[in-house]
Amino acid sequence: MATRLYDAIGMKPSSQTESMSKSKHDHVADGGYATTSEPVAVDQNYISWMAKHPSALSSFNRMISGAKGKQIVVFLDYDGTLSPIVSDPECAFMSDQMRAAVRDISNCFPTAIISGRSREKVYEFVKLDSVYYSGSHGLDTIGPALKTNSYDKSYQKRSFDNEGKEFIVFQPAHDFLPAVKKMLTEVKERTQSIPGVAIEDNRFCLSVHYRHVKDEDYGRLEEEVKLMLANHPDFHGTRGKKVLEIRPSIKWNKGDALKYLLESLGFHDSCNVLPIYIGDDRTDEDAFKVLRERGEGYPIIVSSTPRDTMALYSLHNPSEVQSFLTRLSRWGFDNTSVAHHQ
Numbered sequence: 001m002a003t004r005l006y007d008a009i010g011m012k013p014s015s016q017t018e019s020m021s022k023s024k025h026d027h028v029a030d031g032g033y034a035t036t037s038e039p040v041a042v043d044q045n046y047i048s049w050m051a052k053h054p055s056a057l058s059s060f061n062r063m064i065s066g067a068k069g070k071q072i073v074v075f076l077d078y079d080g081t082l083s084p085i086v087s088d089p090e091c092a093f094m095s096d097q098m099r100a101a102v103r104d105i106s107n108c109f110p111t112a113i114i115s116g117r118s119r120e121k122v123y124e125f126v127k128l129d130s131v132y133y134s135g136s137h138g139l140d141t142i143g144p145a146l147k148t149n150s151y152d153k154s155y156q157k158r159s160f161d162n163e164g165k166e167f168i169v170f171q172p173a174h175d176f177l178p179a180v181k182k183m184l185t186e187v188k189e190r191t192q193s194i195p196g197v198a199i200e201d202n203r204f205c206l207s208v209h210y211r212h213v214k215d216e217d218y219g220r221l222e223e224e225v226k227l228m229l230a231n232h233p234d235f236h237g238t239r240g241k242k243v244l245e246i247r248p249s250i251k252w253n254k255g256d257a258l259k260y261l262l263e264s265l266g267f268h269d270s271c272n273v274l275p276i277y278i279g280d281d282r283t284d285e286d287a288f289k290v291l292r293e294r295g296e297g298y299p300i301i302v303s304s305t306p307r308d309t310m311a312l313y314s315l316h317n318p319s320e321v322q323s324f325l326t327r328l329s330r331w332g333f334d335n336t337s338v339a340h341h342q
């Protein structure tokens with residue numbers, strides 16, 4: 001029975017069995033999914049969903065066959081993609097094995113991490129100099145120095161690393177910084193009497209985490225954030241996983257950061273590039289959309305439950321992300337004559 005299901009979605013039961021079997025427990029823990037007595041039990045909704053968004057692991061050979069003659073560029077979200085989602089956002093550490101996988105992939109292909117957190121915070125977690133970083137949902141991006149690009153120069157600052165290598169910091173919401181600082185103070189004052197609230201300063205945006213706020217206090221928290229936003233018409237609120245985000249109202253998202261980085265890497269309008277984007281957030285959908293619109297590359301969602309998505313492929317959890325990156329870098333080392341050096 002299980003084998004037939006795997007056949008239906010083009011998966012082999014061997015390497016997938018363990019994680020799919022685990023997915024049963026994940027689903028049960030999440031609630032809302034029925035248990036079954038099958039030895040390898042896979043939720044039927046998840047199976048149907050995976051038929052539309054097949055595993056990037058079992059589809060690896062098919063995917064990589066499209067890479068011939070093209071430069072692969074890898075984009076990764078951080079939380080929930082490279083690190084597990086944890087109850088304390090300060091403790092979302094990535095494993096040493098994952099760090100090694102990201103290091104290996106960045107030695108093969110240009111690699112960028114695009115996160116909602118501040119750029120500095122993501123670097124603290126990842127600690128790799130071979131990777132480009134984009135924080136604050138793409139509002140703070142460090143990329144390679146290219147002599148010309150189509151973006152506003154007044155928001156791009158030339159800088160040099162310790163080894164004298166030139167790079168560019170692009171901050172399209174730079175003008176909003178004083179206001180974000182003011183709002184940080186204000187949101188702390190407004191929410192200090194609500195137990196369990198954690199405010200995270202993401203530099204160009206603020207995160208109000210409410211994972212530890214009691215249900216009866218949530219309404220008050222939401223009201224305070226709404227009242228504050230009413231005083232700051234240049235900002236708007238969005239929702240993430242147990243978090244309210246306060247962001248400057250400019251048209252810029254993770255998808256725009258992806259486009260900016262591709263252009264900075266010299267792949268503007270190029271058909272010789274194969275971007276791969278892996279993420280688990282709603283905000284990653286903006287990047288998936290860009291790849292779908294460009295008609296190139298592979299948007300991959302990390303999810304253990306069926307979800308509406310623009311992604312073409314899926315991975316079950318960060319552990320599968322690690323396996324995928326490891327496999328991709330092995331392929332890269334074997335198939336690219338000159339490894340990528342940054």
Ligand SMILES: [Mg+2]
Nearest residue numbers: 077079080281
């Ligand atoms: Mg994420």
